[in-house]
Amino acid sequence: MDVRLEREALNGYLDDVFPQIRGRVRAIDVAPGVVRAEYLAAEGDLRPGGTVSGPAMFMLADCAFYMVVLSALGREALAVTTNCSINFLRKPAPGRLEAEARILKLGKTLCVGDVLIRSAGVAGPVAQASLTYSIPPRRSDMG
Amino acid sequence: MDVRLEREALNGYLDDVFPQIRGRVRAIDVAPGVVRAEYLAAEGDLRPGGTVSGPAMFMLADCAFYMVVLSALGREALAVTTNCSINFLRKPAPGRLEAEARILKLGKTLCVGDVLIRSAGVAGPVAQASLTYSIPPRRSDMG
Amino acid sequence: MDVRLEREALNGYLDDVFPQIRGRVRAIDVAPGVVRAEYLAAEGDLRPGGTVSGPAMFMLADCAFYMVVLSALGREALAVTTNCSINFLRKPAPGRLEAEARILKLGKTLCVGDVLIRSAGVAGPVAQASLTYSIPPRRSDMG
Amino acid sequence: MDVRLEREALNGYLDDVFPQIRGRVRAIDVAPGVVRAEYLAAEGDLRPGGTVSGPAMFMLADCAFYMVVLSALGREALAVTTNCSINFLRKPAPGRLEAEARILKLGKTLCVGDVLIRSAGVAGPVAQASLTYSIPPRRSDMG
Numbered sequence: 001m002d003v004r005l006e007r008e009a010l011n012g013y014l015d016d017v018f019p020q021i022r023g024r025v026r027a028i029d030v031a032p033g034v035v036r037a038e039y040l041a042a043e044g045d046l047r048p049g050g051t052v053s054g055p056a057m058f059m060l061a062d063c064a065f066y067m068v069v070l071s072a073l074g075r076e077a078l079a080v081t082t083n084c085s086i087n088f089l090r091k092p093a094p095g096r097l098e099a100e101a102r103i104l105k106l107g108k109t110l111c112v113g114d115v116l117i118r119s120a121g122v123a124g125p126v127a128q129a130s131l132t133y134s135i136p137p138r139r140s141d142m143g
Numbered sequence: 144m145d146v147r148l149e150r151e152a153l154n155g156y157l158d159d160v161f162p163q164i165r166g167r168v169r170a171i172d173v174a175p176g177v178v179r180a181e182y183l184a185a186e187g188d189l190r191p192g193g194t195v196s197g198p199a200m201f202m203l204a205d206c207a208f209y210m211v212v213l214s215a216l217g218r219e220a221l222a223v224t225t226n227c228s229i230n231f232l233r234k235p236a237p238g239r240l241e242a243e244a245r246i247l248k249l250g251k252t253l254c255v256g257d258v259l260i261r262s263a264g265v266a267g268p269v270a271q272a273s274l275t276y277s278i279p280p281r282r283s284d285m286g
Numbered sequence: 287m288d289v290r291l292e293r294e295a296l297n298g299y300l301d302d303v304f305p306q307i308r309g310r311v312r313a314i315d316v317a318p319g320v321v322r323a324e325y326l327a328a329e330g331d332l333r334p335g336g337t338v339s340g341p342a343m344f345m346l347a348d349c350a351f352y353m354v355v356l357s358a359l360g361r362e363a364l365a366v367t368t369n370c371s372i373n374f375l376r377k378p379a380p381g382r383l384e385a386e387a388r389i390l391k392l393g394k395t396l397c398v399g400d401v402l403i404r405s406a407g408v409a410g411p412v413a414q415a416s417l418t419y420s421i422p423p424r425r426s427d428m429g
Numbered sequence: 430m431d432v433r434l435e436r437e438a439l440n441g442y443l444d445d446v447f448p449q450i451r452g453r454v455r456a457i458d459v460a461p462g463v464v465r466a467e468y469l470a471a472e473g474d475l476r477p478g479g480t481v482s483g484p485a486m487f488m489l490a491d492c493a494f495y496m497v498v499l500s501a502l503g504r505e506a507l508a509v510t511t512n513c514s515i516n517f518l519r520k521p522a523p524g525r526l527e528a529e530a531r532i533l534k535l536g537k538t539l540c541v542g543d544v545l546i547r548s549a550g551v552a553g554p555v556a557q558a559s560l561t562y563s564i565p566p567r568r569s570d571m572g
Contacts, residue, residue, distance in 0.1 A: 340487075340488075340491055340510050340513075341484050341485075341487055341488035341491065342484075344483075344484055344487045344488075344513075345483075345484035345487075348483055348484065366517070367483050367517055368516065368517055369514070369515070369516050369517070370483075370487075370513075370514070370515055371512070371513070371514035371515075372512070372513055372514075373511065373512050374509070374510055374511055374512070
């Protein structure tokens with residue numbers, strides 16, 4: 001697996017296509033088939049008690065996996081999430097989360113992998129997710 | 144299974160504990176073990192092209208299932224999501240979504256069920272989710 | 287969705303391709319997008335206490351969903367399981383199980399659906415599964 | 430996390446409680462929170478073409494995770510599978526499979542983790558599974 005989109009290009013591309021999450025999710029490290037991303041919770045992502053909400057952790061898992069798919073396929077990829085199974089393991093602390101997304105299989109039509117989310121100051125992961133993305137044929141492949 | 148929390152009480156309770164989603168997710172029908180809820184997408188939930196985002200559909204599935212758990216257990220329930228497996232089936236239209244959440248098993252420590260999400264104007268469901276909630280012992284049960 | 291393979295043809299086809307399960311899993315009803323199948327536990331499927339094992343219930347869910355995919359696509363389908371998320375809800379009784387498999391989305395490359403398994407004499411379902419099958423292009427489609 | 434049941438004790442215990450799989454699944458390495466297990470396919474586990482069937486890989490994932498739960502909780506554990514989400518990634522070769530099961534969270538009532546299955550001669554994992562086990566209170570805890 002090659003890296004076709006490096007960290008800065010990845011972050012720039014995401015800001016363009018998802019302006020809603022600008023500045024909240026950033027790739028911090030990109031290697032073949034693995035992306036580490038960080039997340040800074042916005043006000044609306046917090047639950048009573050200051051913990052990060054389930055939907056916000058889902059968003060982080062999905063976004064980190066999208067990054068690793070993009071890093072492997074390049075910018076034109078039209079990949080979309082078809083399945084996500086997420087386990088919530090521990091209550092995250094209010095601050096920064098870090099996600100490590102890994103590709104387990106990059107096929108012609110499907111990409112499958114997993115994501116582990118950690119929270120600063122919490123021992124053990126706060127969430128684990130497995131994701132499947134569908135990869136539609138590129139226009140250029142279709143003649 | 145009894146209904147311990149009727150529709151209006153359910154909506155009022157959710158507004159209190161999750162002010163972020165006030166007016167966006169509402170129970171429209173509550174029966175034993177089944178809740179139908181509707182969702183009106185906010186600006187930030189939309190993806191390019193106007194479709195509702197994956198995290199927003201996850202939030203709706205989780206919220207609809209939380210409602211059916213509350214409706215069965217009553218207001219003091221401290222149930223938390225431990226697992227959600229969600230399949231994205233079709234691109235939803237920008238407008239209103241409707242979710243039907245159903246309890247398949249209400250045990251002492253776990254509640255398991257599923258949610259089907261439909262989008263006005265789209266034939267066939269747009270998402271299907273299976274969820275597990277953990278039910279901690281009530282304070283009153285612990286002496 | 288049409289029924290391209292009726293009950294008897296479906297059972298005959300499965301006996302040919304999976305002789306190991308001959309006589310253990312049978313379609314009992316086939317309608318568009320829905321197949322009901324029954325399962326008679328073999329000795330090796332039972333756990334101490336006479337209950338049906340998890341792997342045997344997984345096999346039934348997978349097999350019932352394969353049947354409904356075949357019923358919709360016809361005999362030449364080369365569909366393979368890519369994901370199964372299964373919830374074990376209640377202890378099944380030793381006897382006959384019945385599975386209802388339903389297609390939620392039949393796309394060009396993926397078929398997604400769910401299965402509910404019931405056990406004679408047990409109130410409420412004993413297992414629920416969501417499955418995704420990948421549908422490779424047919425030879426005839428590839429020229 | 431301690432190891433409360435070492436490799437030989439683990440294999441002996443499994444042979445006692447699951448005589449059906451005797452000699453087919455064996456722990457080969459036990460460390461805190463991680464068990465590696467091997468699997469030798471029996472005739473009935475093979476699909477046309479000699480590949481290992483989905484239910485057999487499910488059984489291996491479930492069994493390897495049961496081993497790591499037992500290794501952490503000790504022999505009296507009554508843990509039962511409540512959820513398994515399994516992704517089938519590549520066609521395994523007919524021979525030996527190896528599974529690595531890991532605990533991500535060991536709580537009072539739930540244990541969550543994942544399993545990666547590899548096949549000799551196949552580059553990349555053949556299956557990935559996430560599992561949740563429910564841990565009933567021990568008799569001794571109940572007075």
